[in-house]
Amino acid sequence: MIHGPLDRDDRTSAAAGNSPAAALDRGLAVLNNIIVVFAAIALVAACAILSYSVLSRALFKAANYWQDEAAVFLLVGATFMTAAYVQQNRGHIGIEAFVGLLSPMANRIRLWLVDAVTLLFCAFFTWKSWTLAHEAYVDGQVSNSMWSPPLAIPYSLMAVGMSLLCVQIIVQLALPFAGGRRP
Numbered sequence: 001m002i003h004g005p006l007d008r009d010d011r012t013s014a015a016a017g018n019s020p021a022a023a024l025d026r027g028l029a030v031l032n033n034i035i036v037v038f039a040a041i042a043l044v045a046a047c048a049i050l051s052y053s054v055l056s057r058a059l060f061k062a063a064n065y066w067q068d069e070a071a072v073f074l075l076v077g078a079t080f081m082t083a084a085y086v087q088q089n090r091g092h093i094g095i096e097a098f099v100g101l102l103s104p105m106a107n108r109i110r111l112w113l114v115d116a117v118t119l120l121f122c123a124f125f126t127w128k129s130w131t132l133a134h135e136a137y138v139d140g141q142v143s144n145s146m147w148s149p150p151l152a153i154p155y156s157l158m159a160v161g162m163s164l165l166c167v168q169i170i171v172q173l174a175l176p177f178a179g180g181r182r183p
Helices: 020-060 067-081 083-088 104-139 152-178
Strands: none
Touching: 020 067, 020 083, 020 152, 067 083, 067 152, 083 152, 104 152
């Protein structure tokens, strides 16, 4: 189920208006759509890499030094970079046991509280992600494989994706106060 089916409005009406929150929401929508295209390409690339890995190992007994790790990096990037898109469209899974029992006002309060708590968790996760990315970059950390790619790559993708998610949640929290409707 979707997080807020009773108050899910058209995206264009949610971002209507001239407030900074509405402008930021529209900008994030464009950025999120671009990121989704690149994430889809990354997922197809991960599938191709893993298929090549299986075939080369089975048919030619070829060693796989880089395939698994490259696929994991692509999957991590696609997962974290699209988190803001999922939040923007309320596409995450939620428990909707109380939605039908609560009044529309109570549901709006519930959504706001859930978003506020989610923002707190995501802000902590973002801070830790940036810390990991910085440490990996400064210390020159690499993975423990023969390929040894820098760990700053997946940590940075995780940090940027979580940062975008935090911005998306902040915009969704601010939209009702700026005269817009919640997505």
